[in-house]
Amino acid sequence: MNQAIWAESLTKKFGSFTAVDAISFEVGQGEIFGFLGANGAGKTTAMRMLSGLSFPTSGKARVAGFDVYKQPDQIKRHIGYMSQKFSLYEDLTVQENIRFFGGIYGLSLKEIRTKTAQLLEELDLEWIAKTQVRSLPLGWKQKLAFSVSQVHTPSIVFLDEPTGGVDPITRRQFWEMIYRAADRGVTVFVTTHYMDEAEYCDRISIMVDGQIAAMGTPEELKRDNNVPSINELFVQLARHTSSK
Amino acid sequence: MKTILFIIQKEFKQIFRNKSMLPILFVMPFIQLIILPFAADYEIKNIRLTIVDMDQSVLSRQLNSHFQASPFFNVSYTLTPEEAEALIQHNDSDLYLEIPPRFEYRLLKEQRASLHLSIDAINGSKAGVSQAYVQSIVRDFNKEVIAEWVPQLQPRALAAIGQPVDITYQNWFNPDLDYNTFMVPGILVLLITMIAGFLSGMNIVKEKEIGTIEQINVTPIKKYQFVIGKLLPFWLLGLMELAIGMVLGKIIFDIPFVGSISLVFAFASVYLLLILGVGLLISTFSNTQQQSMFLTWFFMVIFILMSGLFTPIESMPHWAQVLTWFNPIAYFVDVIRLVMLKGSGWVDIKQTFFQILAFAIAVNGLAVWNYRKRS
Amino acid sequence: MKTFWAFVKKETLHILRDPRTLVILLGMPIAQVVLFGFAITNELNDARIAIFDASGDPVTQEISDRLTSSGFFQLAIKLDQEDQLERAFQHDRVKLAVVFPPEFQERFFREDRPQIQLIADATDPNTATTLIAYASAIIRQYEQEKKGSAALPYSIQTEVRMRYNEELKSVYLFVPGVITIILMLVSAMMTSIALTREKELGTMEILLVSPLKPVVIVVGKVIPYIALGLANMAIILILATMVFHMPIRGSLFLLIAESLLFIMTSLALGIMISSRVQTQQVALMISLMVLMLPTILLSGFIFPIENMPWPLQAISHIVPARWFIVIVKGVMLKGAGLAVVWKETLILIVMTLVLIGASVRSFKLRLE
Numbered sequence: 001m002n003q004a005i006w007a008e009s010l011t012k013k014f015g016s017f018t019a020v021d022a023i024s025f026e027v028g029q030g031e032i033f034g035f036l037g038a039n040g041a042g043k044t045t046a047m048r049m050l051s052g053l054s055f056p057t058s059g060k061a062r063v064a065g066f067d068v069y070k071q072p073d074q075i076k077r078h079i080g081y082m083s084q085k086f087s088l089y090e091d092l093t094v095q096e097n098i099r100f101f102g103g104i105y106g107l108s109l110k111e112i113r114t115k116t117a118q119l120l121e122e123l124d125l126e127w128i129a130k131t132q133v134r135s136l137p138l139g140w141k142q143k144l145a146f147s148v149s150q151v152h153t154p155s156i157v158f159l160d161e162p163t164g165g166v167d168p169i170t171r172r173q174f175w176e177m178i179y180r181a182a183d184r185g186v187t188v189f190v191t192t193h194y195m196d197e198a199e200y201c202d203r204i205s206i207m208v209d210g211q212i213a214a215m216g217t218p219e220e221l222k223r224d225n226n227v228p229s230i231n232e233l234f235v236q237l238a239r240h241t242s243s244k
Numbered sequence: 245m246k247t248i249l250f251i252i253q254k255e256f257k258q259i260f261r262n263k264s265m266l267p268i269l270f271v272m273p274f275i276q277l278i279i280l281p282f283a284a285d286y287e288i289k290n291i292r293l294t295i296v297d298m299d300q301s302v303l304s305r306q307l308n309s310h311f312q313a314s315p316f317f318n319v320s321y322t323l324t325p326e327e328a329e330a331l332i333q334h335n336d337s338d339l340y341l342e343i344p345p346r347f348e349y350r351l352l353k354e355q356r357a358s359l360h361l362s363i364d365a366i367n368g369s370k371a372g373v374s375q376a377y378v379q380s381i382v383r384d385f386n387k388e389v390i391a392e393w394v395p396q397l398q399p400r401a402l403a404a405i406g407q408p409v410d411i412t413y414q415n416w417f418n419p420d421l422d423y424n425t426f427m428v429p430g431i432l433v434l435l436i437t438m439i440a441g442f443l444s445g446m447n448i449v450k451e452k453e454i455g456t457i458e459q460i461n462v463t464p465i466k467k468y469q470f471v472i473g474k475l476l477p478f479w480l481l482g483l484m485e486l487a488i489g490m491v492l493g494k495i496i497f498d499i500p501f502v503g504s505i506s507l508v509f510a511f512a513s514v515y516l517l518l519i520l521g522v523g524l525l526i527s528t529f530s531n532t533q534q535q536s537m538f539l540t541w542f543f544m545v546i547f548i549l550m551s552g553l554f555t556p557i558e559s560m561p562h563w564a565q566v567l568t569w570f571n572p573i574a575y576f577v578d579v580i581r582l583v584m585l586k587g588s589g590w591v592d593i594k595q596t597f598f599q600i601l602a603f604a605i606a607v608n609g610l611a612v613w614n615y616r617k618r619s
Numbered sequence: 620m621k622t623f624w625a626f627v628k629k630e631t632l633h634i635l636r637d638p639r640t641l642v643i644l645l646g647m648p649i650a651q652v653v654l655f656g657f658a659i660t661n662e663l664n665d666a667r668i669a670i671f672d673a674s675g676d677p678v679t680q681e682i683s684d685r686l687t688s689s690g691f692f693q694l695a696i697k698l699d700q701e702d703q704l705e706r707a708f709q710h711d712r713v714k715l716a717v718v719f720p721p722e723f724q725e726r727f728f729r730e731d732r733p734q735i736q737l738i739a740d741a742t743d744p745n746t747a748t749t750l751i752a753y754a755s756a757i758i759r760q761y762e763q764e765k766k767g768s769a770a771l772p773y774s775i776q777t778e779v780r781m782r783y784n785e786e787l788k789s790v791y792l793f794v795p796g797v798i799t800i801i802l803m804l805v806s807a808m809m810t811s812i813a814l815t816r817e818k819e820l821g822t823m824e825i826l827l828v829s830p831l832k833p834v835v836i837v838v839g840k841v842i843p844y845i846a847l848g849l850a851n852m853a854i855i856l857i858l859a860t861m862v863f864h865m866p867i868r869g870s871l872f873l874l875i876a877e878s879l880l881f882i883m884t885s886l887a888l889g890i891m892i893s894s895r896v897q898t899q900q901v902a903l904m905i906s907l908m909v910l911m912l913p914t915i916l917l918s919g920f921i922f923p924i925e926n927m928p929w930p931l932q933a934i935s936h937i938v939p940a941r942w943f944i945v946i947v948k949g950v951m952l953k954g955a956g957l958a959v960v961w962k963e964t965l966i967l968i969v970m971t972l973v974l975i976g977a978s979v980r981s982f983k984l985r986l987e
Contacts, residue, residue, distance in 0.1 A: 359776070
């Protein structure tokens with residue numbers, strides 16, 4: 001099996017509220033998979049189930065070949081995760097954050113040293129390696145968080161609205177980083193509600209009210225639904241369900 | 245193991261970078277140890293006694309001088325009972341003694357006289373002790389008067405004030421009745437309890453509040469590794485605070501140290517595990533630092549008040565004594581006093597040691613179980 | 620006016636929507652009054668004693684029985700040998716040991732002044748002194764009964780009146796203290812945190828750009844806490860009078876008015892703290908250090924101010940709680956009127972005005 005992520009009828013209920021309603025999909029290795037939806041559509045919940053933060057209520061899923069129920073620790077070893085809320089330690093320096101997360105992923109000191117040098121160079125942040133993260137601008141923090149999520153060279157990274165609140169230029173740079181990761185064969189699973197970003201993805205799915213309302217490459221979706229942009233399609237889908 | 249070291253290293257960096265944490269860690273112990281024993285002195289002395297001497301006779305003056313000579317009373321005078329009454333109402337006096345007019349005359353001619361003592365009894369125990377002090381002074385005075393004025397009566401009178409038994413007493417372990425000797429070891433307990441309890445509880449909640457816990461939860465790190473890594477720094481800090489406190493106690497208050505220091509530290513290290521576990525448990529129930537702070541405070545106040553630190557546990561009603569079985573502070577206050585002041589050894593505190601160990605295991609187990617990486 | 624009440628409503632909702640904190644705020648006074656009323660007493664009962672009786676005759680037996688049936692002592696251990704004494708203190712945690720010499724009875728009736736040794740664990744000096752006094756009194760009482768004592772000529776009788784608290788219950792001492800601490804906690808600590816939270820979350824800015832005057836905003840924010848403070852006060856007073864049968868000897872109206880004054884003082888303190896700090900955590904720490912600790916330690920609530928060294932006594936003068944406790948004791952337990960507590964009242968009023976003045980100033984400074 002060379003799918004990076006495979007889910008079948010994955011469901012999550014909070015009491016009587018169904019946040020994720022039996023979704024099924026596959027993501028291939030090295031693919032950039034965009035997971036779109038309005039706020040509260042269930043994107044984050046789905047992502048949390050796949051990354052081992054939350055138990056599914058029912059359904060099946062495998063991530064990097066491991067079962068989400070039985071092998072959460074194996075999954076965690078093979079994935080990186082970046083949440084929409086910035087979650088590195090503000091009172092540690094850039095270097096210390098990399099070192100800490102490298103450490104708890106079980107990297108050796110030598111690996112940490114090479115990895116730190118490599119990441120700092122990629123980010124062009126060597127000159128502020130010893131600065132506390134709190135004083136960095138938001139865009140830099142997000143890029144740093146993305147790098148840190150890959151400190152253990154995972155085969156899949158989950159990005160939860162990574163570009164929220166970031167200026168267009170930084171967003172651009174951020175996507176370049178995503179492409180570079182994909183070129184190395186890393187599977188990227190990214191949620192966003194910027195519809196223009198959807199066009200950068202290999203394949204996207206649009207979630208509405210806990211269900212997948214559409215899935216395919218951006219071109220397929222535009223062609224099949226006869227719309228000029230993904231944005232248009234999204235508005236249609238959203239309107240359709242809310243009028244139900 | 246290596247993973248745990250990385251967490252410990254990170255915790256220490258964060259503790260020493262946190263500007264509001266450092267004063268708590270290093271200034272609070274000084275303040276507590278220096279101010280508390282001075283402030284928390286409820287030894288009953290400096291009792292504010294007002295004497296209303298309406299007799300103004302030789303004998304009444306003699307009685308006055310007895311009170312003035314007593315180390316327990318600060319004596320003041322008023323002319324009328326009404327004035328004395330007003331002082332009590334204003335909280336400027338604790339009790340007043342009325343020496344009625346013709347006191348001397350009655351005592352010597354009518355062979356019996358009385359005094360009136362009014363005590364502000366809102367503080368009941370102070371009132372009881374004050375009364376005992378006054379009466380013993382009056383008794384001594386009485387003996388003196390008999391010896392001086394009616395010497396022929398003396399043997400009979402003394403026999404009737406009558407003391408066929410010779411009561412002697414000794415004060416062991418603290419012959420000078422130094423109150424600080426009693427308080428300082430207890431305050432050391434308070435100190436490390438607050439440091440360990442508050443800070444460990446708030447520390448984990450902080451990661452929840454700022455969201456970094458998510459980033460930790462997606463790593464393959466084990467619950468126990470995370471928890472140990474978070475708590476160990478505070479365990480070390482607690483022991484360090486205890487050491488600092490002991491040195492301060494020795495230097496400033498010259499607290500005796502009869503028993504074994506290593507026994508105190510051995511007990512403290514198990515005790516700290518328990519307190520850290522309680523902090524951890526509270527943090528698993530809270531979402532914000534404020535909540536954790538309030539919860540900790542709530543329990544801390546109750547635990548401290550019922551710890552025997554200020555008031556003896558045996559005096560409590562039975563149900564309250566049963567509650568103190570679950571009060572870790574009570575155990576450590578007991579043990580530290582036994583070892584430091586009375587020189588108790590391992591056999592004497594063995595049982596308490598294992599009780600605390602059992603509690604520590606239970607509470608930490610519960611906390612780790614309750615701390616979820618997945619919802 | 621309408622916007623003002625909308626504002627008060629919003630603040631009330633904040634409080635009501637955090638049930639955990641609310642439970643603690645309302646549960647705390649109940650727990651404290653109950654604990655102080657029932658559990659925490661500085662009266663001594665059932666102190667553990669050890670007896671070493673080298674005579675074992677009827678007299679020593681009777682004295683021992685007198686001691687253990689008095690309610691003050693319980694027999695923890697009976698020793699066979701004198702050298703077990705130390706262990707009794709170290710291991711069995713006795714507070715007092717009573718040692719009878721051999722041939723006690725013979726010597727007692729021969730009037731040979733037999734000796735009873737009382738050995739106290741003086742690590743706690745107060746308890747040691749008190750226990751020795753109790754034990755001596757019980758033994759003396761026994762003697763008197765045995766030897767009989769005719770009314771003695773030339774004796775001085777001391778008539779004692781225990782005022783305000785005839786049964787010497789410790790709850791009388793603690794209730795005024797608990798009232799003070801709780802009011803301080805709710806009014807000062809909670810408002811300083813609530814106001815700082817708005818700052819930290821940035822919502823204060825939004826409020827300040829609204830057409831409401833800053834004063835109105837602050838007043839609106841603190842009104843719910845006044846209500847909460849009064850609710851706590853009511854809970855404590857009801858418990859004290861219903862459960863512990865404490866009297867309210869003075870005017871209830873005066874008591875409430877004085878409490879309102881103290882709440883104002885505390886609020887002013889809370890506002891002042893919040894106008895100077897930026898984060899909740901710092902507000903909390905400062906509240907604990909400069910409000911709660913002095914209120915507990917330096918107010919005369921538990922520890923007598925007379926015993927403190929002069930620097931602490933001097934500091935105690937600027938602790939509002941010190942004055943409020945005198946007022947509560949006076950009005951509630953001594954039946955004092957305003958004529959008696961005017962001085963303390965005036966001090967609190969002046970403190971409040973100064974504090975409000977200072978915080979209004981710092982508010983203005985911030986706006987410019």
